Amino acid sequence: MTGQTDAKLEQVCKIIEKHHSDGSKLIPILQEIQEVYRYLPEEVIDFTARKLKIPAAQVYGVATFYSHFALTPKGKYLVKVCNGTACHVKKSIPVLNAIVEKLKLSEGKMTTDDMLFTVETVSCLGACGLAPVMVINEDVHGMMTPTKAVAEIDKILAEEAAK
Amino acid sequence: MTLDLKKIAESYKAKIEERRVIVCAGTACVANGALKVIDALKKEIEKAGISVRVDVHEENKNKKDLYLSKSGCHGFCQQGPLVTIMPENIFYVKVKPEDAAEIVETTLKNHQVVDRLLFVEPSDGKHAKNHNEITFYKRQNRVSLKESGHICPEDIEEYISEGGYEGAKKALTSMTSDEVCKLMLDSGLRGRGGAGFPTGKKWQFTLVNKSDVKYVVCNADEGDPGAFMDRSVMEGNPHSVLEGMLIAAKAIEGTKGYIYCRAEYPLAVKRVKKAIEDARSLGVLGKNIFGTDFSFDIEVMEGAGAFVCGEETALIHSIEGQRGMPTPKPPFPAKSGLFGKPTVINNVETLACVPLIMRNGAEWFKKLGSASSAGTKTFALTGHVANTGLVEVPFGTTLREIIFNIGGGVTDDQGKPMPDGFKAVQIGGPSGACLTPEHLDIPIDFDSVKAYGAIVGSGGLVVMNKNTCMVSVARFFMRFTQSESCGKCVLCREGTKQMLAMLDDIMNGDANEETLVKLEELAHAVSQGSLCGLGKTAPNPVLSTLKYFRDEYEAHVFNKKCPAKQCKALCAPEIDPAKCKGCTLCAKKCPVGAIEGAPGKVHKIDPEKCIKCGVCKETCKFGAVI
Numbered sequence: 032m033t034g035q036t037d038a039k040l041e042q043v044c045k046i047i048e049k050h051h052s053d054g055s056k057l058i059p060i061l062q063e064i065q066e067v068y069r070y071l072p073e074e075v076i077d078f079t080a081r082k083l084k085i086p087a088a089q090v091y092g093v094a095t096f097y098s099h100f101a102l103t104p105k106g107k108y109l110v111k112v113c114n115g116t117a118c119h120v121k122k123s124i125p126v127l128n129a130i131v132e133k134l135k136l137s138e139g140k141m142t143t144d145d146m147l148f149t150v151e152t153v154s155c156l157g158a159c160g161l162a163p164v165m166v167i168n169e170d171v172h173g174m175m176t177p178t179k180a181v182a183e184i185d186k187i188l189a190e191e192a193a194k
Numbered sequence: 195m196t197l198d199l200k201k202i203a204e205s206y207k208a209k210i211e212e213r214r215v216i217v218c219a220g221t222a223c224v225a226n227g228a229l230k231v232i233d234a235l236k237k238e239i240e241k242a243g244i245s246v247r248v249d250v251h252e253e254n255k256n257k258k259d260l261y262l263s264k265s266g267c268h269g270f271c272q273q274g275p276l277v278t279i280m281p282e283n284i285f286y287v288k289v290k291p292e293d294a295a296e297i298v299e300t301t302l303k304n305h306q307v308v309d310r311l312l313f314v315e316p317s318d319g320k321h322a323k324n325h326n327e328i329t330f331y332k333r334q335n336r337v338s339l340k341e342s343g344h345i346c347p348e349d350i351e352e353y354i355s356e357g358g359y360e361g362a363k364k365a366l367t368s369m370t371s372d373e374v375c376k377l378m379l380d381s382g383l384r385g386r387g388g389a390g391f392p393t394g395k396k397w398q399f400t401l402v403n404k405s406d407v408k409y410v411v412c413n414a415d416e417g418d419p420g421a422f423m424d425r426s427v428m429e430g431n432p433h434s435v436l437e438g439m440l441i442a443a444k445a446i447e448g449t450k451g452y453i454y455c456r457a458e459y460p461l462a463v464k465r466v467k468k469a470i471e472d473a474r475s476l477g478v479l480g481k482n483i484f485g486t487d488f489s490f491d492i493e494v495m496e497g498a499g500a501f502v503c504g505e506e507t508a509l510i511h512s513i514e515g516q517r518g519m520p521t522p523k524p525p526f527p528a529k530s531g532l533f534g535k536p537t538v539i540n541n542v543e544t545l546a547c548v549p550l551i552m553r554n555g556a557e558w559f560k561k562l563g564s565a566s567s568a569g570t571k572t573f574a575l576t577g578h579v580a581n582t583g584l585v586e587v588p589f590g591t592t593l594r595e596i597i598f599n600i601g602g603g604v605t606d607d608q609g610k611p612m613p614d615g616f617k618a619v620q621i622g623g624p625s626g627a628c629l630t631p632e633h634l635d636i637p638i639d640f641d642s643v644k645a646y647g648a649i650v651g652s653g654g655l656v657v658m659n660k661n662t663c664m665v666s667v668a669r670f671f672m673r674f675t676q677s678e679s680c681g682k683c684v685l686c687r688e689g690t691k692q693m694l695a696m697l698d699d700i701m702n703g704d705a706n707e708e709t710l711v712k713l714e715e716l717a718h719a720v721s722q723g724s725l726c727g728l729g730k731t732a733p734n735p736v737l738s739t740l741k742y743f744r745d746e747y748e749a750h751v752f753n754k755k756c757p758a759k760q761c762k763a764l765c766a767p768e769i770d771p772a773k774c775k776g777c778t779l780c781a782k783k784c785p786v787g788a789i790e791g792a793p794g795k796v797h798k799i800d801p802e803k804c805i806k807c808g809v810c811k812e813t814c815k816f817g818a819v820i
Contacts, residue, residue, distance in 0.1 A: 057515035058498050096517040097498030099457060115419030116656045117576035119670050154674060156458055157422035158222045159576040160271025160583050171225030
């Protein structure tokens with residue numbers, strides 16, 4: 032094990048301790064663990080189950096039930112295109128398609144090979160007044176068009192290239 | 195020591211004069227750059243030599259100093275960032291950081307109005323100086339949203355100065371649990387989350403079940419796409435929710451509270467958490483509240499992205515750390531809910547009404563609404579409508595009033611007014627229905643819309659113009675419920691999948707007469723064979739569109755045409771000879787070489803070769819491909 036994984040596991044232990052190893056706090060525990068790893072690695076699911084003294088199947092069951100939990104790593108930039116009703120009738124799908132095409136992604140492959148971007152749809156971000164809406168990590172971008180969305184991606188690509 | 199709310203209110207008022215600049219800092223305004231506007235305003239105000247404070251409690255500041263404060267959502271998100279100047283009550287819309295200097299110079303120093311930043315009424319082009327001159331606000335009756343957009347949501351003292359926590363104090367210090375339940379029952383308050391069950395009755399059912407531990411759960415899992423009133427309340431006035439929970443706790447003898455908020459609302463979570471901390475340190479949450487022997491505390495739990503968790507039994511299992519799957523009722527949560535204890539679950543908007551009823555009385559609330567549905571309801575008005583936003587109106591208001599007067603009428607896809615463009619309005623989210631022009635004059639309340647296969651639900655209203663394909667709308671909701679089905683009931687899990695496949699067939703031109711018959715049959719089966727509200731109501735969008743827009747389905751199935759020209763597979767593109775300039779761009783882009791024509795001459799599409807990919811339509815700069 033490398034030093035980095037040790038440090039991360041230590042953080043996991045701290046999270047579990049903070050919640051008093053209480054199995055009923057499984058969802059907040061997994062949410063906090065996901066913040067550490069940006070996804071839920073299989074061995075961490077097993078580890079958490081042992082610590083909480085509940086079957087790994089139960090932890091896995093919860094992790095797969097809720098859409099916020101990811102079992103595979105996500106990109107550095109998480110692009111969420113809202114496809115709630117208001118965004119949908121204001122043409123959010125062309126926005127999504129433009130991003131997918133720009134990043135050369137396809138259904139079933141929504142993370143770029145360089146792990147820079149993961150693209151998802153969400154059902155509603157509650158910013159319907161600005162439909163269609165797109166969120167990149169924490170930043171909300173309203174009144175999107177395919178062109179504006181691609182421009183946002185280009186901006187990030189340029190920033191990353193400059194690093 | 196008893197908490198003296200009046201003293202807090204007085205000391206707050208002593209800190210503030212009327213001079214104040216309020217910038218909306220709700221999710222949408224922040225997305226539009228509200229925080230940058232605040233920074234720019236602060237800089238410009240200081241530059242102009244005006245003494246300013248961003249926190250009213252700042253030490254060494256004079257009460258005459260200008261207070262630059264943040265507020266919660268005004269519900270007029272499309273026009274954001276919104277800036278209000280008090281005491282003149284000037285309301286600026288779409289403010290940019292670059293406008294700060296002019297606002298400071300013209301309005302703050304010279305008390306004049308910057309006309310170009312005022313809202314322009316779409317109907318008559320007039321500039322509106324404040325809320326009272328804007329039709330969108332003028333025709334509303336803002337009761338539960340009144341303080342959102344005005345008070346600073348992160349300041350408990352300001353909430354108290356507006357009469358906040360007086361209701362809770364009254365309930366805790368001078369009323370019995372029975373009396374609190376009775377008051378809610380008398381007020382006619384019904385659950386705003388969807389089902390419309392009388393809140394007082396729910397509380398009474400929970401009160402009669404004796405237990406050492408009882409829970410009050412606030413359902414803030416606002417999952418209906420197109421609904422954001424709960425987010426707005428939590429962001430704009432979080433203490434009203436806490437106070438509502440405190441009163442609910444008194445009513446049921448509750449000991450612990452949970453707010454289950456969806457994680458898609460980070461700002462709401464942040465504000466509610468801050469409100470809880472402030473309430474604790476002031477002593478309105480915790481042990482022996484208001485000097486009584488009553489103790490109550492609240493914890494926030496963030497959802498993890500499952501629509502079904504809005505269903506109360508599923509929500510309970512989710513707080514318990516399990517998969518959020520519904521279980522049969524009975525036992526009702528009132529008897530055996532969270533961790534097997536009696537539990538009352540109320541929606542955010544419902545809880546926000548509770549302190550107001552406590553303050554103003556049951557009769558006051560009852561008079562606000564219609565005969566069967568007391569009070570006001572907030573609708574989230576979105577889609578193809580001029581003014582999108584939150585609209586709070588008394589129950590009994592018509593859709594025509596909401597969409598055409600308050601909403602300013604229907605727009606086309608570019609947002610331009612489209613008189614006669616109204617096609618349908620989707621009410622009640624994925625469990626709701628699409629209503630048509632003939633329904634515009636029904637007074638909307640919990641019971642009236644049921645006759646038309648619709649529900650008020652959480653209050654989402656999505657307006658659709660004539661360019662909307664109703665089959666694709668039905669498919670949109672079906673796709674949503676299909677992916678959100680928890681998988682427990684066979685008919686919900688498999689039935690929604692098959693219904694979705696049939697809708698796809700219809701949209702792809704692969705359907706026949708039998709498809710429509712089977713679709714309708716299966717819709718009824720899914721509704722009957724599902725345990726919880728998700729499955730029971732999942733077919734509603736299909737059934738209502740089948741009922742009111744059957745001709746559109748038939749055009750797809752029999753004529754293989756999409757009347758709204760939205761379903762790609764059914765729309766063979768044609769070139770309008772009047773608009774075609776012969777630029778050759780479409781012919782170059784066509785992947786199958788189906789377009790012929792010489793430069794400068796009108797082009798033509800060969801329907802035999804065309805694969806209906808739509809590239810020509812996207813490419814044409816003259817709108818000649820139809």
